Amino acid sequence: MPTPKLTAADLDRIRADLEARRATLRVEVKAQLKGSGDDRVVGLSNRLNENDDWAVADALAELDIAGATHVLNELNEVDAALARLRSNDYGECIDCGGSIAPARLIAYPTALRCIGCQAAFEKKSSGPPLTAV
Numbered sequence: 655m656p657t658p659k660l661t662a663a664d665l666d667r668i669r670a671d672l673e674a675r676r677a678t679l680r681v682e683v684k685a686q687l688k689g690s691g692d693d694r695v696v697g698l699s700n701r702l703n704e705n706d707d708w709a710v711a712d713a714l715a716e717l718d719i720a721g722a723t724h725v726l727n728e729l730n731e732v733d734a735a736l737a738r739l740r741s742n743d744y745g746e747c748i749d750c751g752g753s754i755a756p757a758r759l760i761a762y763p764t765a766l767r768c769i770g771c772q773a774a775f776e777k778k779s780s781g782p783p784l785t786a787v
């Protein structure tokens with residue numbers, strides 16, 4: 655059986671979903687940062703608001719700001735998926751190099767792994783947390 659492929663219409667829909675998600679996440683990041691009293695955050699946050707300079711997103715993620723980190727992480731995932739769409743390697747499993755099922759990508763547009771590799775990855779990473787040692 656040939657591997658099912660994403661159609662051009664699927665890709666358009668995924669790209670539109672990702673772009674909408676990115677817009678939502680950017681609004682959320684700005685809202686999260688607004689309440690922060692951290693000086694480092696205020697400077698970066700001003701750059702975001704005044705110049706829409708999202709190059710600071712990585713620096714913000716490193717600050718590990720409560721509440722904003724998971725939003726920034728998701729924003730990174732969405733950006734990475736959009737980059738893969740642009741470079742035409744979207745839908746390729748990062749572990750086995752096979753195609754990720756279209757239905758999975760439509761449900762999880764930021765998916766990096768096919769379902770088999772994802773299951774293996776989760777099994778591997780579900781050991782005791784490193785901080786427990």
Ligand SMILES: [Zn+2]
Nearest residue numbers: 747750768771
């Ligand atoms: Zn795989």
